Amino acid sequence: MMIKIYARQLFTRFYRHLPRRLFQRDLMLDGLKTNARRGVPAALARICLECAQASVPALYMRFASRPQGLDEAEAAAARRRYGLNNVAAEQPLTWRRHLWACYRNPFNILLTVLGIVSYGTDDTIAAVVIALMVMIATLLNFIQEARSNRAADALKAMVSNTATVLRAGRPDGGVYHEIAMDQLVPGDIVKLAAGDMIPADLRLLQARDLFIGQAALTGEALPVEKKAGALNDRPTNPLECGNLCFMGTNVISGTALAMVIGTGDRTWFGQLAEQSTSQCAPPNAFQLGISRVSWLLIRFMLVMTPVVLLVNGFTKGDWWEAALFSLSVAVGLTPEMLPMIVTSSLAKGAVQLSRQKVIVKRLDAIQNFGAMDILCTDKTGTLTQDKIVLASHIDAFGHRSERVLENAWLNSHHQTGLKNLLDKAVQEKMADDAAGPALARWRKIDEIPFDFERRRMSVIVADGGGQAHLICKGALEEMLGVCSRVRHGDQIVPLSAGLLAQIGEVTAGLSLQGLRVVAVAARPVAADRGDFSRLDESDLILEGYIAFLDPPKESAAPALEALAKHGIQVKILTGDNERVAAKVCRDVGLSVNRMLTGDEIEGMDDRQLGLIARVTTVFAKLTPLQKARIVSALRRDGHVVGFMGDGINDAPALRAADIGISVDSAVDIAKEAADIILLEKSLMVLEEGVIEGRRTFVNMMKYIRMTASSNFGNVFSVLVASAFLPFLPMLPLHLLVQNLIYDISQIAIPFDKVDEEQLRRPQGWRSGELGRFMVFFGPISSIFDILTFGLMWWVFKANTQEQQGLFQTGWFVVGVLSQTLIVHMLRTRKIPFLQSRPSWALGVTTLAVMMATIGMTFTPVAGFLHLQALPGGYWPWLVAILAGYMALVQSMKGWYVRRYGWQ
Secondary structure, eight states: OOOHHHHHHHHHHHHHTTHHHHHHHHHHHHHHHHHHHHOOEEEEEEEHHHHHHHHHHHHHTTTTTTTTTOOOOHHHHHHHHHHSSHHHHGGGHHHHHHHHHHHHHHHHHHHHHHHHHHHTTTTTHHHHHHHHHHHHHHHHHHHHHHHHHHHHHHHHHHTOEEEEEEEEETHHHEEEEEEEGGGOOTTOOEEEEEEEEEEEEEEEEEEOOOOOOOOHHHSSSSOOEOOOSSSOHHHHHSGGTTEOOOTOOOOEEEEEEEEEOOOGGGGHHHHHHHHHTTTTTOOOOOHHHHHHHHHHHHHHHHHHHHHHHHHHHHHOOHHHHHHHHHHHHHHOOTTTHHHHHHHHHHHHHHHHHHHHHHHHTTTHHHHHHHHEEEEOSSOOOOOOTTTEEEEEEEEEEBBOOOHHHHHHHHHHHHHSSSOOOOHHHHHHHHHHOOGGGGGGGGGEEEEEETTTTTEEEEEEEEESSSSSSEEEEEOOOOOOOOEEEETTTTTEEEHHHHHHHHHHHHHHHHHHOOOOOEEEEEEEEEETTTOOHHHHGGGEEEEEEEEEEBBBTTTTHHHHHHHHHTOOOEEEEESSSSSHHHHHHHTTTOOOOOEHHHHHHHTOOOOHHHHOOOOOOOSSSOOOHHHHHHHHHEEEEOEEEEOOOSGGHHHHHHHHSSEEEEEOOOOOOHHHOOOOOESSSOOHHHHHHHHHHHHHHHHHHHHHHHHHHHHHHHHHHHHHHHHHSSSSSHHHHHHHHHHHHHHHTTGGGGOOOGGGGGSOOOOOOOHHHHHHHHHHHHHHHHHHHHHHHIIIIIIIIIOOOGGHHHHHHHHHHHHHHHHHHHHHHSSSSSSSTBOOOHHHHHHHHHHHHHHHHHTTTTHHHHHHHTTTOOOOTTTHHHHHHHEEEEHHHHHHHHHHHHOOOOO
């Protein structure tokens, strides 16, 4: 039992590092909560506490900064002193450590042990061959991982997150600039808004309704409010300081201005990273799949090797020779090329996806991409054009109103938080209507930023006469909850039940036209107040509505049809109301089986939600956590779920999905949570990425299938031959060389072509099917091995101890050629070479291996390997055996496909 547990740990640790650099940040985040409780070095905690308690002038002095921020020269000098804002645990391994990591996998360790045993028993040639196998597997894996890491770095650079900093030395005294996060230095002044990742350890200078999600560090499920100003008390835990923000957390809502006090390894995140990466994180679906398959092959080896030892020992009487032979069988059953095949397939898939405008952040996500059978997505930008225009601005009774437009414009123009497409549409409309002079009449006093709990935001502005107004806009239901009056022409009337019914009719009409409705409200406030909060959003006067049109994309309908043909069901998860969502779905041809709203979901438990989610197409009026609940419910139902989103409210669902998909224009937190980044927000691009993910997975499965079935057939043949022959059917050296040649023939599999039929449905791990495949096709090769035994025994009279070299050579050639050809027989369900052609790389490799094997028997190498020249009459028999083998495999393949299908 302990051996089994240790083997599983080896697989988990190894495949966690495939390819290791792209997994490291995820492993760190998994372990941060635990390590945060253990604490970090006292020196860092002391620095954080000193910065939390310091006054703002003292902070400027400490970091040689100023309110206008650092200038370029000062920032460059600080960067030379502190280094880049990178965590060491995320840095690439040195080539020595990388080489060691590529060697340190269970297959190589097993082969090394077997090689040491061979060397200790004076079987030097076998030890050399095993060493050569380990070296080839390690070097190929090292080269492929190095290439994939370079490709990954280039891809991630295309979607890297940025920070907004204040740079001094400008005529206007300071200008905000977007710079890469790794360029930040202590003393930089950073601007924060909803959706931003915290790029370094920060001390707040100004904050407005700032709420930070820091669950990655502390495990707190709810956002934590942060405020500027020095602390009055003397806390002992920096994580409890209300004026500090830490790298790795994110802004849920609000705005802030903050100073960088720590970067890179001098951050809380950086200090915890090393502890976190040393821990084993739970394996994901990809790693579990690889682990199950690997354990199946190793378990088969552990069972069959003792059987071979016992059969040969009892039948031959030479237990030492039987031990050496069983040792070689164990080597032959070890799939040492699996790590290289996996790495090569994933790396090639990532590079190919990048050409199709799909950037892979985590290479193991490619397999989930191909296995995805449900895609959950918002409608904006995927089904619609993402070019929102302001179609209407009306009062509460449906009449055109310039006052509503001006109020909406003042709100959008003066807010400093996350400006969305609706704000941009309002500003463009005012520019078109030449209403810009209104700006001169108003000055901003304060604002109350947007958050997804209130679903509204407010600004407080004052006119030239000193009269101040709070102007609020947001989702209709939430706005009606804080309005008590309605503007009707020049009059203000109470919001009665009758008016609510009339408002419902007006807004329902807009929604049925596919328009998104946003309510606008206002009320007078005192101009001399210095601070406003969400409590002031009450007793408002409903001014009217602004309605937006987001036309459907022309490509949406064909993209949905293409996804359906590839076995992917699309579900819409949106914050909009159900009428707008249904209208868009009808326009793009998406059949709506059932609709569910957020209010209905709140009354369901997880089991009920899972049952209803199966048959529901559109989920409307959702909160961020409701989106995540739906994704989780679908996953529990056995589906591989992808979620596509680009907003702050999409981050929980992106993390909950098997594969999170975002776009390069998304907010920082969405890009950070995603596994895949699209450079073009289109379902058509997504469909191309799914196909490439399936192609990558199919090529990985080809090697696994071929290795499993070939190994099973070889062992079965060895057992039959060992039971009836007076000598070994093949020398241990022959088995080792045969396995080495077979490994070389597999190198080109990641670059093979894939049949279109295998791309039409989701591809996932099915370890049970692999076992059935192995047992079904393995014995077929044994039939022709036994025919070869009869051929060599009766036709060529290789039936004595003196003629065993001829017997062994004859089976050696048949074994290598049949194993090489089975690659082409099992790579497709079609007739190979005729209906399905391999890639040129696989074809050339196969031809070279076959020619080298045949030529080996005519060269001096034959004597070194204890082989001998075969008689001329052998070769026609060889052709007949191989032709019969291929014909039988093809016929049995057809029966297998009809009975079980073909993954």
